Amino acid sequence: MIYLDNAATSKTKPDEVIQAVIDAMQSAGNASRGASNESLSSDRIVFQTRKKISELFNVSNPRQVVFTKNSTEAINVALQGIIEEGDHVITSCMEHNSVLRPLNYLKRDKKVEVDYIHIDENGDLKYEEIKGLIKLNTKVLVLNHASNVTGNINNLRHIGDICRAKNIIFIVDVSQSAGSFEIDMIRDNIDVLCFTGHKSLLGPQGTGGLCVRDNIYIEPLMSGGTGVHTYDSYQPDRMPTRLESGTLNAHGIAGLGAGIDYINSKGMDKLTEKATIFSKTFFDGVKSIDNIKLYGNYDTQYRAPIVSLNIADMDSSELSAILSDKYNISTRPGAHCAPLLHESMKTVDQGMVRFSFSHQNTMEEVEFAIKAIREVAEEENSTTI
Structure with a gap:
């Protein structure tokens, strides 16, 4: 996993x-x-x-x-x-x-x-x-x-x-x-x-x-x-x-x-820098995929290593389940116990899929997650045309 x-x-x-x-x-x-x-x-x-x-x-x-x-x-x-x-x-x-x-x-x-x-x-x-x-x-x-x-x-x-x-x-x-x-x-x-x-x-x-x-x-x-x-x-x-x-x-x-x-x-800054590189790499890899919606401010390096997204109008729970069942990737869908934020971002019904990274992850895992999102998005886009 x-x-x-x-x-x-x-x-x-x-x-x-x-x-x-x-x-x-x-x-x-x-x-x-x-x-x-x-x-x-x-x-x-x-x-x-x-x-x-x-x-x-x-x-x-x-x-x-x-x-x-x-x-x-x-x-x-x-x-x-x-x-x-x-x-x-x-x-x-x-x-x-x-x-x-x-x-x-x-x-x-x-x-x-x-x-x-x-x-x-x-x-x-x-x-x-x-x-x-x-x-x-x-x-x-x-x-x-x-x-x-x-x-x-x-x-x-x-x-x-x-x-x-x-x-x-x-x-x-x-x-x-x-x-x-x-x-x-x-x-x-x-x-x-x-x-x-x-x-x-x-x-x-x-x-x-x-x-x-x-x-x-x-x-x-x-x-x-x-x-x-x-x-x-x-x-x-x-x-x-x-x-x-x-x-x-x-x-x-x-x-x-x-x-x-x-x-x-180990050095807190070094551990965080490693996790941040993973999250930034993931963000850069998915941001240009068709019908990807990203949430948050990514114009700064000073942020927690989190990337939350949706694919078109796909329910976040469905996307997270596909990532788990087909690709063996653990993520968190839904409302994340933050109701007012989702109300503000108009994602109450859809939720979001959250990817959160650690220094313990690897670049191979990040690249595989990008590939998984690309494949799911392509399949979703083809069925909605």
Whole structure:
């Protein structure tokens, strides 16, 4: 199988990641639950990975790194723990349902106001709309760094500067960019950064978290056992315990830490450059095929290695199934959990087929995928004449 669905999850993990998980499963107990060797082993794994994440994203203190099972949980923790009744929130039309759905519940249940920054025909954010959406009660601006559909990347520094000047909390979803692009919380004025471990960070599924600026207070989404302050009636207030309840996924966290080590050893820029060359080669190979429709801004090298397309009016699920069944190529069809983006790009009924590349792909795989699209397009075009 030629795996071109890396925006959903990275399939092939480095050997170092697999070994770290195995080692942790053989040695790690329950973190912060005693002074046994097993518990202390888990403590070390968790702390060391917090430190690696804090260095990766320039977090002020490793204690401000909180572990969750994925970025969806992290985003829910941030939004539901910060936004209060009557607040105003700004987001965009390119967001994933991990942002849109929690905001919809807050609109319904807490009378929160939500406004959306629109996108243009290439899927780029209309930055000029942002200042006009800000109100006296605007508390949060929540935005992804890179679109999981088009691969377009947003200018975090520009938006972070606006938020800091207006005293707005800036929450960023880096699911598609963490491990591929440099992200600096201090430079970009990011208050809360939500990440997942199983994509470009090359960690196991079931890992993720949020990084929180020191002066941002988040109410706990869950409460329960923490291993400390057992006789407190409520969740301990100190970070990261405030936002972490129950047993942590130390085995997965060990793999996540190894994934970060792998990226650092190979060079994040080099890995991303390789994936970008594959996506650019694919784009150049399919863009002139008759009746191909491409979505996103391809006039810049600074984009996630994603190419989304359709062939004429063919349903995206049909095209993806043909690629899988006939050519053994894995892609992602449909709406990609981004309903407002598809509404904006008028692809609600058809969806799109997303090709997402990794440094682990090969040029032979890319060329074969181009050949497959050309053949399917030619056959589709011949049947519609």
